[in-house]
Amino acid sequence: MNAATAVGATLLLMLGGAWLVAVFDRIAAALVARRPVGSLWLGPLQSGASLLVSRTNQTEHPDALNWALAPALYLVLAFVGVALVPFSTSGALVDIPAGIVLWGAVESLTVVAVFLHGWSANALFPLLGAYRYVAVGLPIMLVSMFVLIAAALPAQSLALGAIVQSQAGLWNVVRQPLGLPLFLLLGLSLTLRGPFNYADSADLAGGTDAERSGPPRAVWQWARLSMAVSFSAMAATVFLGGPLGPAWGTAELGPLWLTLKTAVVLALLVAASHLLARMPPSRMLTLLWTVLLPLSFVGLVAAGIEAAP
Amino acid sequence: MTLQALLIVASALIGLGLYGVLSQQSFVMLMMGFELILNGVLLMTMAFWSFGSAGAPKGQLLAILVMAVMALEMAIGFALVTAVYRQRQADTTEALDTLKH
Amino acid sequence: MAIAWPWLDRLAARAPVAIFVAVGRDAIERVEDLSLDARIAWVASPRHADVLLVAGRVRSEDAPALRAVHDQIPAPRKTLWWGSTPFQELVLPMVLPLADEASLPILSLHTRVSNSEPDWLPDVPPNPWRGLGPNGQGGKDMMGGVPYGRPMAMTDDDSRDGLQLDQTTVQIGPFLQTWPAGLVLELALQGDVVQHARVVHSPCGPTKGLREGVSSRLRSAARLLRLLELGSLAERCLRVAAAHDRCQPVELAALRAAVRRSGAFAALPAGLGACRLDGAPSDIRSRLLAWLGNDADPSKDATTEPKPKLSGLLTGLEWNEAWLVISSFTPQQLHGMAVPEKAPVKGDDNTTNSARSAMEHAH
Amino acid sequence: MNDLVSGIDIAFWALAAIAVLSGWRVFSTDSMVRASFLLLLSFMAVAGIMLLLAAPYIGVATIFMMAVEMMVMAVFMVMFMMNPAGLNPMSMVHQQPLAIGAGVVAFIGLSAAVLTSPLPDQPVAADHRAIHALGIEMLGDSMLIFESAGVALLSAMIGSVILSSRSGRFGPADPGSRPPGLCEGGLPAGSVPDENKNHGMGHGMQHDTPNAAPQDTHGAHGAQGS
Numbered sequence: 001m002n003a004a005t006a007v008g009a010t011l012l013l014m015l016g017g018a019w020l021v022a023v024f025d026r027i028a029a030a031l032v033a034r035r036p037v038g039s040l041w042l043g044p045l046q047s048g049a050s051l052l053v054s055r056t057n058q059t060e061h062p063d064a065l066n067w068a069l070a071p072a073l074y075l076v077l078a079f080v081g082v083a084l085v086p087f088s089t090s091g092a093l094v095d096i097p098a099g100i101v102l103w104g105a106v107e108s109l110t111v112v113a114v115f116l117h118g119w120s121a122n123a124l125f126p127l128l129g130a131y132r133y134v135a136v137g138l139p140i141m142l143v144s145m146f147v148l149i150a151a152a153l154p155a156q157s158l159a160l161g162a163i164v165q166s167q168a169g170l171w172n173v174v175r176q177p178l179g180l181p182l183f184l185l186l187g188l189s190l191t192l193r194g195p196f197n198y199a200d201s202a203d204l205a206g207g208t209d210a211e212r213s214g215p216p217r218a219v220w221q222w223a224r225l226s227m228a229v230s231f232s233a234m235a236a237t238v239f240l241g242g243p244l245g246p247a248w249g250t251a252e253l254g255p256l257w258l259t260l261k262t263a264v265v266l267a268l269l270v271a272a273s274h275l276l277a278r279m280p281p282s283r284m285l286t287l288l289w290t291v292l293l294p295l296s297f298v299g300l301v302a303a304g305i306e307a308a309p
Numbered sequence: 310m311t312l313q314a315l316l317i318v319a320s321a322l323i324g325l326g327l328y329g330v331l332s333q334q335s336f337v338m339l340m341m342g343f344e345l346i347l348n349g350v351l352l353m354t355m356a357f358w359s360f361g362s363a364g365a366p367k368g369q370l371l372a373i374l375v376m377a378v379m380a381l382e383m384a385i386g387f388a389l390v391t392a393v394y395r396q397r398q399a400d401t402t403e404a405l406d407t408l409k410h
Numbered sequence: 411m412a413i414a415w416p417w418l419d420r421l422a423a424r425a426p427v428a429i430f431v432a433v434g435r436d437a438i439e440r441v442e443d444l445s446l447d448a449r450i451a452w453v454a455s456p457r458h459a460d461v462l463l464v465a466g467r468v469r470s471e472d473a474p475a476l477r478a479v480h481d482q483i484p485a486p487r488k489t490l491w492w493g494s495t496p497f498q499e500l501v502l503p504m505v506l507p508l509a510d511e512a513s514l515p516i517l518s519l520h521t522r523v524s525n526s527e528p529d530w531l532p533d534v535p536p537n538p539w540r541g542l543g544p545n546g547q548g549g550k551d552m553m554g555g556v557p558y559g560r561p562m563a564m565t566d567d568d569s570r571d572g573l574q575l576d577q578t579t580v581q582i583g584p585f586l587q588t589w590p591a592g593l594v595l596e597l598a599l600q601g602d603v604v605q606h607a608r609v610v611h612s613p614c615g616p617t618k619g620l621r622e623g624v625s626s627r628l629r630s631a632a633r634l635l636r637l638l639e640l641g642s643l644a645e646r647c648l649r650v651a652a653a654h655d656r657c658q659p660v661e662l663a664a665l666r667a668a669v670r671r672s673g674a675f676a677a678l679p680a681g682l683g684a685c686r687l688d689g690a691p692s693d694i695r696s697r698l699l700a701w702l703g704n705d706a707d708p709s710k711d712a713t714t715e716p717k718p719k720l721s722g723l724l725t726g727l728e729w730n731e732a733w734l735v736i737s738s739f740t741p742q743q744l745h746g747m748a749v750p751e752k753a754p755v756k757g758d759d760n761t762t763n764s765a766r767s768a769m770e771h772a773h
Numbered sequence: 774m775n776d777l778v779s780g781i782d783i784a785f786w787a788l789a790a791i792a793v794l795s796g797w798r799v800f801s802t803d804s805m806v807r808a809s810f811l812l813l814l815s816f817m818a819v820a821g822i823m824l825l826l827a828a829p830y831i832g833v834a835t836i837f838m839m840a841v842e843m844m845v846m847a848v849f850m851v852m853f854m855m856n857p858a859g860l861n862p863m864s865m866v867h868q869q870p871l872a873i874g875a876g877v878v879a880f881i882g883l884s885a886a887v888l889t890s891p892l893p894d895q896p897v898a899a900d901h902r903a904i905h906a907l908g909i910e911m912l913g914d915s916m917l918i919f920e921s922a923g924v925a926l927l928s929a930m931i932g933s934v935i936l937s938s939r940s941g942r943f944g945p946a947d948p949g950s951r952p953p954g955l956c957e958g959g960l961p962a963g964s965v966p967d968e969n970k971n972h973g974m975g976h977g978m979q980h981d982t983p984n985a986a987p988q989d990t991h992g993a994h995g996a997q998g999s
Contacts, residue, residue, distance in 0.1 A: 032668075034649065036448075038448045039424070052418055053418055055484040057482075098833045101833045102833045109836070111840070112843070112844055115848075131601060134848050138844065158904060195677075197639050202588065205586060206453075275672055277638040277676075312893070313888065313892060316887040318789040318793060320883035320887065322792060324883070325793070325797055325799075326796070328872045329872075331871060332800065332872030334866060337846065337849055341799055341846070348812075348815060352819050352822065355823050358828065358897075360892070361892070367915065369903065372831045373911075384932075385936075387845075387933065388935075388936035
């Protein structure tokens with residue numbers, strides 16, 4: 001696969017994926033609320049267009065630079081995440097030997113982007129959202145680090161391509177049953193969704209997003225959807241074998257398998273965000289530090305024992 | 310990109326960090342000065358690793374230790390700041406002058 | 411900045427109309443029914459809205475807040491007065507009685523070609539700049555004062571761990587989604603922990619009697635679920651409530667099971683908002699469970715016991731918990747609980763007492 | 774080959790400029806939150822240089838670690854400093870001439886040492902498996918060093934929790950962790966901090982701090998018609 005195809009595939013996955021997440025969101029909302037779905041296929045585009053045509057606003061004394069750049073930073077991070085994912089068994093757009101560590105950097109910079117978005121507005125609700133998000137976003141990131149290191153153990157490599165190859169016999173989702181569920185929690189946090197939506201939540205009138213209108217808000221929302229795609233592609237790579245397909249397939253079908261697996265993870269992510277209740281932050285912090293973090297560590301130890309020669 | 314250029318950039322970072330440490334009143338800003346110095350040290354370490362040792366792994370290990378030192382400095386630094394603040398409501402160096410008197 | 415391409419406009423015109431609702435007296439149920447319309451989206455922040463809907467009579471003390479909210483809606487903006495009296499100075503306001511359906515007038519208002527409404531407030535800081543003190547904020551030195559109408563953050567005791575960090579004093583309300591209509595609270599926040607709470611204005615009391623039917627209890631449950639980020643489930647509650655209002659048979663057991671499956675009860679900390687209510691101890695979980703139950707109105711003759719004070723229940727809670735507690739009371743229950751309280755004694759420069767004494771101490 | 778080399782050179786000088794400029798801005802910006810993210814930018818530029826040096830793991834790990842560290846730093850800034858949003862301009866510097874002098878001397882001294890000493894030039898091969906070598910080293914010959922660093926971090930964690938928690942050795946920490954009396958109700962064993970100094974003054978600010986500007990950071994004109 002040459003570079004041009006890879007770039008094209010990335011962009012396509014990003015645009016189509018964001019739209020797909022929005023469609024999934026609508027289906028899930030309608031199913032849970034027991035109502036007809038309504039305008040399903042065009043609905044996301046219409047909502048996006050209505051944000052694009054409305055007017056940009058200004059808050060009182062914002063930190064102008066970060067106020068302008070935070071949505072773009074979030075979007076760029078989502079793109080970096082997708083660029084790291086190997087589309088086929090032959091490689092990714094950005095193929096570096098420490099790919100999974102770079103994804104960790106994307107995770108931590110996402111916390112920075114959300115914080116900057118809320119802080120720079122210079123208003124109460126966005127600031128509270130940002131502050132709260134950092135408190136929950138950092139420990140859940142630690143959980144994901146343990147989970148990802150566990151996934152890298154059988155591959156004996158930090159490169160995503162090697163991690164995919166190591167799953168040729170058995171996918172990590174089976175080998176490390178704790179991994180994917182814990183990693184999905186991180187996905188909810190990265191995309192500010194449902195049970196981990198501490199930044200842009202209803203009890204803050206939209207949180208970090210509360211003071212936004214117009215095209216920048218469209219970028220922010222698109223970035224949230226794109227981050228969901230990025231995360232799902234990463235989860236599909238690390239736990240579901242990425243572009244590996246059944247034995248009868250050929251290597252050229254790799255991107256197709258990856259897309260299908262990404263869509264499955266996306267559906268799980270969207271379902272969780274509509275079906276699960278969110279706890280107050282202090283309760284969530286207790287859960288994170290006393291249950292989830294030890295659990296992920298147990299998973300890491302188990303993976304280490306399993307991977308030992 | 311030569312070793313000389315890398316080391317001069319690192320020296321500039323160390324000089325800036327030293328300025329920060331000496332000039333800032335606030336504890337937290339003072340810690341940022343230390344961090345900047347360690348940033349320069351990290352760059353020097355990796356420069357020597359890259360140009361001076363033909364990639365001996367011990368150089369990278371030293372860089373990891375520098376990072377560990379940064380984390381230690383942050384953790385203990387913030388704990389001390391919190392402890393001092395709890396007792397005196399002070400978060401600047403000038404406020405802590407008990408030893409002078 | 412906005413993008414102007416004709417095809418984008420056509421696409422945008424088919425999106426649901428985003429409304430921000432300033433809920434006044436006795437209008438909340440009408441608004442909730444309106445929000446079930448697929449052509450309308452009830453948004454949480456005025457920054458996200460196209461149309462301001464003023465539903466029900468707005469008290470005179472809430473008028474300044476209403477003006478501020480209106481001016482935060484991005485242009486081009488429109489206002490619909492639904493069962494409320496427009497401000498005197500407005501030219502040709504669009505008025506509709508609360509009994510009429512609002513969805514079609516909102517859709518007709520929402521045309522992007524026409525001009526936007528002008529601001530209702532002059533674009534100046536809410537408090538004039540006082541120019542007092544060395545830094546102009548009106549306090550002493552760098553401390554104190556009320557710059558731009560907001561008290562300066564000052565250190566104060568922390569009820570939780572004793573770390574005396576800065577507190578911000580803010581007024582919350584009266585127009586927020588899932589917030590009791592008309593309630594204005596003054597909160598001293600340290601991070602997101604409420605250190606002091608004071609009721610500034612009580613909520614618009616219910617005038618339709620103190621009846622609590624299945625429908626109104628389900629609506630209360632919907633407000634609580636929305637704060638748990640269960641917006642879709644909250645919508646289902648509202649739909650069931652609306653069906654009940656139309657005298658259709660409703661199945662509450664399935665709804666209750668769905669709420670239980672979502673982990674809502676596990677997510678709510680046990681004992682949060684615990685108080686004696688109507689002669690029995692209750693907390694947030696038991697109240698939510700009772701709302702989703704089938705049994706008749708539990709409040710028989712509830713007037714014998716003094717009601718707990720809302721501000722007392724909020725102190726020491728995190729922001730999210732505080733709002734959950736507020737939403738765990740029906741408007742009827744909240745009626746006697748949130749009585750306006752006097753502001754604490756203030757000094758000449760409006761700093762809090764402890765900050766003032768601390769400064770005098772320092773001099 | 775020549776083009777490639779100059780491309781790396783351009784990237785290096787650009788990153789070096791970002792690292793030094795943002796490092797300088799850390800101490801000249803007026804908001805502490807901005808300062809901590811400028812420091813992050815400086816770290817990220819240095820990490821970029823490390824990537825150019827064919828040290829991918831160390832470079833990426835620097836970004837990763839520093840993003841978290843600076844985030845924590847920013848939250849502490851917001852927590853401790855006077856204005857919640859940290860947007861209030863203020864200047865809190867002292868002993869400027871000394872500090873500038875020390876910084877300049879350090880820079881010139883180190884640079885002179887760099888320029889006058891003979892420097893090795895054995896660059897790493899481009900296909901050097903740096904991460905693999907590091908992993909073998911860490912869990913092989915240098916395991917003791919690596920583990921000691923881990924233990925040091927653990928003890929720092931425990932120590933920081935103990936230092937910053939409310940319950941001190943002699944009861945709650947906030948009244949001032951003073952030792953108990955020598956006899957019942959007697960004077961504390963040890964020196965007593967001067968209670969009247971700087972107590973409750975809010976951050977122990979000096980009264981003549983210059984350049985404090987309007988505080989307009991709270992609450993906002995915020996969405997909710999406050």
